[in-house]
Amino acid sequence: MTRPVRVGGTVVGGDAFTVVAGPCAIESRDQFMTVARRVRDEGGAVLRGGIFKMRTDPHSFQGLGPEALAYADEVRRATGLPFVVEVAAIEQVEVLAPHADALQVGSRNMHNYYLLKELGHTRIPVLLKRGFAAELREWLLAAEYLVAGGNESIILCERGIRTFERETRNTLDLAGAVWARQRSPFPVLVDPSHATGRPELVTPMCLAAAAAGLDGVMVEVHPDNAAALSDGFQALTLEGFSNLTRALRPILAALNRSLSSVEQGIPHP
Numbered sequence: 001m002t003r004p005v006r007v008g009g010t011v012v013g014g015d016a017f018t019v020v021a022g023p024c025a026i027e028s029r030d031q032f033m034t035v036a037r038r039v040r041d042e043g044g045a046v047l048r049g050g051i052f053k054m055r056t057d058p059h060s061f062q063g064l065g066p067e068a069l070a071y072a073d074e075v076r077r078a079t080g081l082p083f084v085v086e087v088a089a090i091e092q093v094e095v096l097a098p099h100a101d102a103l104q105v106g107s108r109n110m111h112n113y114y115l116l117k118e119l120g121h122t123r124i125p126v127l128l129k130r131g132f133a134a135e136l137r138e139w140l141l142a143a144e145y146l147v148a149g150g151n152e153s154i155i156l157c158e159r160g161i162r163t164f165e166r167e168t169r170n171t172l173d174l175a176g177a178v179w180a181r182q183r184s185p186f187p188v189l190v191d192p193s194h195a196t197g198r199p200e201l202v203t204p205m206c207l208a209a210a211a212a213g214l215d216g217v218m219v220e221v222h223p224d225n226a227a228a229l230s231d232g233f234q235a236l237t238l239e240g241f242s243n244l245t246r247a248l249r250p251i252l253a254a255l256n257r258s259l260s261s262v263e264q265g266i267p268h269p
């Protein structure tokens with residue numbers, strides 16, 4: 001049985017299918033607000049948006065850092081949507097926690113056991129991405145670090161693994177995501193934005209995740225891909241996001257499921 005996880009005003013891992021969406025990184029108040037309004041209006045239940053980014057290239061945009069915290073607060077309040085943000089280092093836990101409903105451990109940090117131990121001692125929901133070269137067993141053991149500390153509010157996210165294939169950024173291990181869903185008590189999402197690196201593959205892979213009985217998806221959305229400071233090449237446009245939820249609804253309805261809803265007026269932690 002899957003253990004549902006409350007994230008602000010919504011629940012991940014219940015009967016409904018959760019769409020987590022937002023820009024790769026928060027770039028400005030207006031960029032985040034524009035994306036967030038579309039996410040809310042079209043059925044998204046959780047907002048994403050990086051503040052401290054984990055970039056491969058040290059000379060690339062690293063996120064706005066603390067400047068983005070006020071934008072996150074304002075957008076979270078204005079839309080009523082819960083917010084998940086990546087925590088890249090132990091010292092960021094206390095900086096980000098008051099501004100977020102869940103903290104994400106990124107692919108590059110799945111093996112950072114001291115960060116996992118730190119999060120295990122909190123009761124903040126954790127969205128744990130699979131390392132891009134991690135075996136399924138290693139991913140579940142990483143989750144065990146959180147459980148060992150007493151934090152059982154865990155959401156797993158398959159975000160693609162590195163293979164020989166170059167046409168897609170990574171290879172979405174859909175079977176691995178279903179395996180994790182069957183073998184563990186945690187809800188499982190897939191992130192086809194990072195898994196494929198191609199916006200035209202994002203909606204088909206989201207539909208596959210829904211058909212496979214997974215708990216939701218995480219997708220990147222940007223109002224102006226060409227101007228994005230990170231991962232613009234893989235982001236859905238605002239219209240692309242609307243098309244995604246429009247395509248998901250009939251698939252979910254055929255399975256007697258629906259998109260997750262968000263209770264309003266839940267006080268932020």
Ligand code: PEP
Nearest residue numbers: 050106107108129159194
């Ligand atoms: C992200 O979701 O912003 C991200 C960096 O993803 P990943 O850790 O899966 O590369």
Ligand code: MN
Nearest residue numbers: 024220230231
């Ligand atoms: Mn990204």
